[in-house]
Amino acid sequence: MSKPTTGDFTKTPGWMDWYTGPSKPRFQVPAGAVDAHCHVFGPGAEFPYAPERKYTPCDASKAQLYALRDHLGFARNVVVQATCHGADNRAMVDALVSSGGKARGVATVKRSVSDAELQAMHDAGVRGVRFNFVKRLVDFTPKEELMEIAGRIAKFGWHVVIYFEAVDLPELWDFFTALPTTVVVDHMGRPDVSKPVDGPEFELFVKFMREHPNVWSKVTCPERLSVTGPKAMAGPMSGEQSAYTDVIPFAKRIVDEFPDRVLWGTDWPHPNLKDHMPDDGLLVDFIPHIATTAEMQKKLLVDNPMRLYWPEEV
Ligand SMILES: O=C(O)c1cc(C(=O)O)oc(=O)c1
Structure with missing residues (x-):
C-alpha cells in the first residue's frame, strides 16, 4: 500500500501511522x-481536519481503505x-459515494443539521450517528x-453509535x-x-x-484494550495468530451470549495508538478466537452488519 501523507497539517507529536x-x-x-x-482521515489537503479536533492524524484515504478491504x-x-x-462529514460521505454501494456510514451531526442535510447523507449511505x-x-x-438528534435521526431509520469508557457507564446508563x-x-x-x-465492571456491561435488546456491541479494538498482549504486529515481538489473549475472554463472552447483536471491524487506520501499530492481517486472525464456529463468524461478519446497514438486501 502507498505511504500515508499529511498535507499541510502537522501530525500530533508521537503519532503512529498505519502499517503499510x-x-x-x-x-x-x-x-x-x-x-x-x-475510518478515513482526509486527505487533509482535500478534506481539512476540523478546527476543534483533539489530534491531527496522518492521512488515510478512501483508496487506501478500499485497498485494505480487498x-x-x-x-x-x-x-x-x-x-x-468533527461534524464535517465530507470525507466520510465522499468515501461512501465512491464505494459503488460497498460502504455505508455513521456521521457526527450537530443539533443545527437540517432535515435536507440528513436526507442527503441518507442518500449517500449514512445509517447512523455517533x-x-x-x-x-x-x-x-x-x-x-x-x-x-436521536429523535430526529430515528425517523430516517438510523441508529446511534456510542463510544464511552467502562467507568462512565453508570453515569450514562439512564441516557443510553x-x-x-x-x-x-x-x-x-x-x-x-x-x-x-x-467482575462488577464488565457484568454491568453484560x-x-x-436487559436492552436494542443494544449491540462492536467486539473490536483488542489492540487498544490489551494490556499484556502479545501484539499483532510483524517482527520478533509479534503475537502472530494468537495476539491479545487478555482481550479474548471479554469479546468471546459478548459473542457467545449475544451472537445476533455483535459487529466486527478493523478500526483502521487505528487513531491514537501509543505503543504499537497492528498488522491488520494479524488482527483478522483474532476473529476465530472470539467467534469460534463458522455459524458465529457468519453472524458477526455478514448477517448482523447486513441486517443493520443493508437491510434492503437481506
Ligand atoms: O480510541 C480512540 O482514540 C478512537 C478515536 C476515534 C475517533 O477519533 O473517531 O475513533 C475510534 O474508534 C477510537
Whole structure:
C-alpha cells in the first residue's frame, strides 16, 4: 500500500501511522464479510481536519481503505466519522459515494443539521450517528441536544453509535437506555481487561446488553484494550495468530451470549495508538478466537452488519 501523507497539517507529536505492509490473514473471512468499523482521515489537503479536533492524524484515504478491504478479503465497509473531522462529514460521505454501494456510514451531526442535510447523507449511505463520551476525543455536548438528534435521526431509520469508557457507564446508563433507536456500542464500552471478566465492571456491561435488546456491541479494538498482549504486529515481538489473549475472554463472552447483536471491524487506520501499530492481517486472525464456529463468524461478519446497514438486501 502507498505511504500515508499529511498535507499541510502537522501530525500530533508521537503519532503512529498505519502499517503499510499488512500480511494476508490466515483466517479466511466468509463471503460478503463487512468491516463494520473503520475510518478515513482526509486527505487533509482535500478534506481539512476540523478546527476543534483533539489530534491531527496522518492521512488515510478512501483508496487506501478500499485497498485494505480487498487485501483482507472483505466485501464491504462501514465508515465511521472520526473525531478529527468533527461534524464535517465530507470525507466520510465522499468515501461512501465512491464505494459503488460497498460502504455505508455513521456521521457526527450537530443539533443545527437540517432535515435536507440528513436526507442527503441518507442518500449517500449514512445509517447512523455517533455520540462520543470519551473526554480525550471530544468536548462535552449536553444530553438533551443528543436526545433531540436521536429523535430526529430515528425517523430516517438510523441508529446511534456510542463510544464511552467502562467507568462512565453508570453515569450514562439512564441516557443510553432512553435512546429510541438501535444503539451500537463501540469497542465493547472499553473494558479494563486487567479486571476480571466476571467482575462488577464488565457484568454491568453484560447487564446493559441483556436487559436492552436494542443494544449491540462492536467486539473490536483488542489492540487498544490489551494490556499484556502479545501484539499483532510483524517482527520478533509479534503475537502472530494468537495476539491479545487478555482481550479474548471479554469479546468471546459478548459473542457467545449475544451472537445476533455483535459487529466486527478493523478500526483502521487505528487513531491514537501509543505503543504499537497492528498488522491488520494479524488482527483478522483474532476473529476465530472470539467467534469460534463458522455459524458465529457468519453472524458477526455478514448477517448482523447486513441486517443493520443493508437491510434492503437481506
Ligand atoms: O480510541 C480512540 O482514540 C478512537 C478515536 C476515534 C475517533 O477519533 O473517531 O475513533 C475510534 O474508534 C477510537
